[in-house]
Amino acid sequence: MSRWEPDARGRLQQAAIELYTERGFEQTTVAEIAERAGLTERTFFRHFADKREVLFDRSNALLELFVESTANAPADASPIEAVTAALLSAADMFESRRPWSTERQKVIVANPSLQERELIKMAGLGIAVAATLRSRGVAEPHASLAAEAGIAVFRVTFERWVADDNILPFAEIVTDSMAALKVVVVDAAATTRQNA
Amino acid sequence: MSRWEPDARGRLQQAAIELYTERGFEQTTVAEIAERAGLTERTFFRHFADKREVLFDRSNALLELFVESTANAPADASPIEAVTAALLSAADMFESRRPWSTERQKVIVANPSLQERELIKMAGLGIAVAATLRSRGVAEPHASLAAEAGIAVFRVTFERWVADDNILPFAEIVTDSMAALKVVVVDAAATTRQNA
């Protein structure tokens, strides 16, 4: 029998999302989270840099997945094809924990300071994907724009996917949203006018 | 002769950016900012909700400009055309204070917590533009995707514009970046392959 209960980190995360859901992010103190996890406040800060970070653990895994998928796309894939492949590669990861994702999303949309953290994580994904595209030989500003457009599609996809009335799988929404982006950006109306 | 020196708000902003530049954001206390501006700590928090907000004042003006320009685009303009018009409408505002923008940008890129604030302001722009597009009759997810793509172009444009070696005007970079987005999203490579 060991001195400590296992998985302190996981217990802190569980306690945190419970309390954030029960009484709100601002109204929850770190001391309360630690207490529910059977630990002290100081230990919380050993595991997480701040009170927000406890909800953003999976972000690193997602970043690695995006980078790997972008890098491993076929050599003749265009930037946007590589990025699309990256988004699709994350589908299983999301589908396997939809309940967690939706609960987490509810807490985040209710708290601006958590939204800020979510946004900087997404920006980090974009920067990493852009760097990967550059290493595939894509020049700037095309690399950054392809990556940022991909993250925009990811953001819209995620919001559609966690919506209460959604019944579509993540991958399908990625494909549909990417198609919608093309329709919007290629500017069919202007083209039509020019051809008229 | 009035009881207080004028423009307390502006003095606080000036003092803040000076101190953030001199010794860094984290190493600067609100008390120090207030002292340099000849005010008290309490007065700082009466003007700005928190220590970050002092650098983000113009954001509301920018949001109003974007919304107005998007709303006032010609009725037959496509979503992406309306968004492009919005970005171009901000050119004068930026050109008139390039020194402030570059100094501010240096402070922000050096501090993650300021980046977070910058990102949520940009996200707010996207949400507002998307809402304006919807009021023009654009359906989801197209409205959000056009708006988010526009913000991505804005972000890339701004970074290119404040770069030390940049000599191009803001408006020109908007146009160039928007063209690059179209090249990237329209996926010329795939089209070529399909036609081959």
Next chain:
DNA sequence: GTCTATAGGGCGATAGAC
């Protein structure tokens, strides 16, 4: 304006695992 709760960092002590 004054008061105060909380975030979050510094540093050392402890008590296991190895």
Next chain:
DNA sequence: GTCTATCGCCCTATAGAC
């Protein structure tokens, strides 16, 4: 012995309450 996870107590600054 070393290494690592946890705890305890110190501190300051933020930001909100009164």
